[in-house]
Amino acid sequence: MTTQTETPSSSAVTSIEVEAVDRALIDASTRAPVMFFYTTALTWLFAATVFGVIASLKMHAPEFLGGWPALTYGRIWPAFTNTLVYGWGCPAAIGTSIWLMARLCRVALRSPAALIIGGIFWNIGVTVGVISILSGNMRPFELLEFPRSAAILLFIAYSLVSVWGLIMFNKRRSGHIYITTWYLLGAFFWFPWLYGAANVMIGHTHGAAQAGIAAWYMQGLLGLFFTSVGLGAVYYLIPKVLGRPIHSYYLASLGFWTQALFAGWTGMTRLTGGPVPAWMPTVSIAATIMMLIPLVTVTVNHVLTMYGRYDMVYYSPTIRFTIFGAFAWSLSIFAAIITSLRSVDRLTHFTQFSAGQFQLIVYAFFTMVMFGSMYYIVPRLVGCEWLSATFIRVHFWGAAYGMGLVILMLFIGGAAQGDAWLDPQLSPALVIGYFQPYMIARTIGWLLIVLAHLIFFLHFLAMLFRLGQPSGEPTLFAAIEEGGDHV
Amino acid sequence: MKQFPVIFGGVFATFALSFIGLAMVPQLQIGNLQPFVDEDAGDIYPINAGGQAAQGRKVYIAEGCVACHSQQVRDEQMGADLARGWGDYKFPRRTVARDYIYDQPVLLGSMRTGPDLTNIGSRQSNPMWHYLHLYSPRYVTPGSIMPPFRFLFEKRKITGQRPDDALDLTGVEAPEAGYAIVPKPEAKALVAYLLSLDHSHALKEAGEAEPAAAAQPATSK
Numbered sequence: 001m002t003t004q005t006e007t008p009s010s011s012a013v014t015s016i017e018v019e020a021v022d023r024a025l026i027d028a029s030t031r032a033p034v035m036f037f038y039t040t041a042l043t044w045l046f047a048a049t050v051f052g053v054i055a056s057l058k059m060h061a062p063e064f065l066g067g068w069p070a071l072t073y074g075r076i077w078p079a080f081t082n083t084l085v086y087g088w089g090c091p092a093a094i095g096t097s098i099w100l101m102a103r104l105c106r107v108a109l110r111s112p113a114a115l116i117i118g119g120i121f122w123n124i125g126v127t128v129g130v131i132s133i134l135s136g137n138m139r140p141f142e143l144l145e146f147p148r149s150a151a152i153l154l155f156i157a158y159s160l161v162s163v164w165g166l167i168m169f170n171k172r173r174s175g176h177i178y179i180t181t182w183y184l185l186g187a188f189f190w191f192p193w194l195y196g197a198a199n200v201m202i203g204h205t206h207g208a209a210q211a212g213i214a215a216w217y218m219q220g221l222l223g224l225f226f227t228s229v230g231l232g233a234v235y236y237l238i239p240k241v242l243g244r245p246i247h248s249y250y251l252a253s254l255g256f257w258t259q260a261l262f263a264g265w266t267g268m269t270r271l272t273g274g275p276v277p278a279w280m281p282t283v284s285i286a287a288t289i290m291m292l293i294p295l296v297t298v299t300v301n302h303v304l305t306m307y308g309r310y311d312m313v314y315y316s317p318t319i320r321f322t323i324f325g326a327f328a329w330s331l332s333i334f335a336a337i338i339t340s341l342r343s344v345d346r347l348t349h350f351t352q353f354s355a356g357q358f359q360l361i362v363y364a365f366f367t368m369v370m371f372g373s374m375y376y377i378v379p380r381l382v383g384c385e386w387l388s389a390t391f392i393r394v395h396f397w398g399a400a401y402g403m404g405l406v407i408l409m410l411f412i413g414g415a416a417q418g419d420a421w422l423d424p425q426l427s428p429a430l431v432i433g434y435f436q437p438y439m440i441a442r443t444i445g446w447l448l449i450v451l452a453h454l455i456f457f458l459h460f461l462a463m464l465f466r467l468g469q470p471s472g473e474p475t476l477f478a479a480i481e482e483g484g485d486h487v
Numbered sequence: 488m489k490q491f492p493v494i495f496g497g498v499f500a501t502f503a504l505s506f507i508g509l510a511m512v513p514q515l516q517i518g519n520l521q522p523f524v525d526e527d528a529g530d531i532y533p534i535n536a537g538g539q540a541a542q543g544r545k546v547y548i549a550e551g552c553v554a555c556h557s558q559q560v561r562d563e564q565m566g567a568d569l570a571r572g573w574g575d576y577k578f579p580r581r582t583v584a585r586d587y588i589y590d591q592p593v594l595l596g597s598m599r600t601g602p603d604l605t606n607i608g609s610r611q612s613n614p615m616w617h618y619l620h621l622y623s624p625r626y627v628t629p630g631s632i633m634p635p636f637r638f639l640f641e642k643r644k645i646t647g648q649r650p651d652d653a654l655d656l657t658g659v660e661a662p663e664a665g666y667a668i669v670p671k672p673e674a675k676a677l678v679a680y681l682l683s684l685d686h687s688h689a690l691k692e693a694g695e696a697e698p699a700a701a702a703q704p705a706t707s708k
Binding site for chain 2: 059062063066073075077136138139140141177185205207209212270272276342351354355422424429432
């Protein structure tokens with residue numbers, strides 16, 4: 001492990017012009033698959049937004065659209081989480097990983113058509129899965145609801161992506177392996193294992209141990225897969241846009257290894273107090289507390305890399321979204337550590353607080369980083385710049401305030417709900433009264449998110465049809481007075 | 488270049504450890520638990536409920552009841568589950584792995600928008616209460632946010648005798664004269680399943696509590 005500091009492209013040996021041409025060729029080779037994954041991902045994000053609004057409404061207005069079996073809370077909630085994760089999250093992650101991998105390995109992507117076929121498989125899988133959930137053909141495990149047929153398609157499609165990623169890695173022309181590549185290699189490797197093993201084992205086990213597998217999967221997906229792709233992108237984008245190296249390469253690798261070591265062990269906090277041997281949650285609580293190490297190292301690294309350049313948040317869309325996501329990640333780990341303690345778990349377990357933690361990772365962290373990546377990557381693929389800084393601004397504030405409100409309401413509402421359940425004198429109907437006001441406020445947050453996503457979707461479509469501004473200067477919120485080149 | 492084996496080996500090893508530790512070892516420990524058998528008393532627990540209750544279990548999964556209801560009872564340290572009577576009144580206790588040996592898939596749940604249902608069959612054993620509640624939760628519990636499952640019922644014209652299983656609805660929910668709301672087979676199966684949810688049996692590993700320890704029920708009527 002080296003301790004030197006460097007930017008993603010520091011191993012360049014060629015002259016600047018050759019490098020620029022080279023980079024354009026590499027970008028061009030990834031255009032079709034990356035844009036395919038991004039376009040389908042955003043389409044699903046839109047579906048997820050609609051499901052999210054309906055699910056949110058159902059928490060305080062159960063009679064709304066009450067006659068539709070497919071839209072009752074028990075089906076619309078898993079439809080929401082699954083479209084958010086498998087419809088939007090994974091394809092966005094795949095698109096970003098392919099592009100980053102090609103850039104970092106400095107090789108053109110070969111046979112991009114195979115990845116598009118993988119993408120088609122993936123999307124058929126998600127479509128089958130979501131329709132199955134809405135029609136009641138689902139498994140009762142969070143994020144493993146898709147029936148086997150859909151799960152097989154997802155597994156094949158992602159494995160294809162992994163293989164292509166590893167081929168690029170194998171043919172790499174750069175000597176040093178940058179931290180982002182480590183994270184991406186981890187993701188390529190962890191997802192098929194997690195998803196394959198969890199699906200097979202769920203089908204062949206029974207009883208309480210089955211819940212252990214589901215918890216192990218859920219936490220692995222969030223803590224290893226999404227975290228890897230998200231943090232990998234952050235480590236690439238921030239130094240790139242700022243034009244300065246990450247603060248400490250040593251801290252970055254320490255963060256990576258401790259994450260890899262502990263995150264996989266944290267899952268059983270979902271079963272604290274449950275009908276499993278007591279050592280299982282105990283081990284996971286210990287592992288969650290150890291997550292303090294990646295929490296501190298990664299956060300300190302981001303803070304110090306940004307140090308003195310926080311004004312870039314004001315100019316660069318990429319930086320604004322990415323740094324928001326990066327700090328949301330830190331907050332999510334902090335929340336995970338606090339709620340893993342038995343004395344807090346008592347209050348927050350089984351409440352909307354956990355739904356808030358889920359959305360903190362998947363949305364406030366991962367999705368925001370993906371938006372940041374798209375603002376950086378898409379212009380380089382389609383050859384024109386984003387149309388309007390105002391659109392980006394509305395997107396950011398809608399998403400940030402909207403999801404901020406949603407998560408805050410889930411946290412406060414969840415704590416109120418937990419507190420009410422702890423009082424045995426309160427009847428269930430009274431318990432509902434304690435958290436319902438927050439659920440109404442949550443729906444307002446969702447409406448802001450709808451607006452943000454609508455704007456971004458249209459903006460993205462304009463880029464897809466090359467209606468953006470002619471190439472040249474990146475679209476910024478305001479002209480930069482000094483410094484900062486690639487934005 | 489030398490980094491590759493380190494990264495790959497590390498990524499593999501760290502993950503393999505958690506996989507073995509959290510996914511495989513528990514299988515060995517609790518994957519093959521046997522029911523509790525007391526030969527002398529002819530007492531076996533748990534029993535593998537089949538038939539209509541097993542069908543109802545599928546309805547429970549298909550309607551996503553797990554999104555709002557847990558089926559696991561925690562001990563006193565971890566909350567008010569026992570005080571609320573969720574651990575039942577006859578043998579108030581937390582649940583343990585042995586309670587779930589016949590559950591495929593297991594329905595522990597992770598959310599309590601509504602009450603825990605581990606012992607709902609023992610706590611609320613009146614099928615008509617369940618029918619009414621599923622048909623219109625607010626009819627039974629004003630202020631409930633449980634979704635109405637009206638599509639599990641059908642409106643039938645009364646010809647001759649009023650059907651035995653017709654819902655006793657009054658007021659706005661009542662159907663027009665000459666008609667009755669009756670449960671479809673799915674609703675019947677679901678209620679059979681809910682009534683089968685009864686884990687009121689002492690188990691050594693769950694640490695038997697005094698039967699009188701539970702407080703008065705605070706659940707809906």
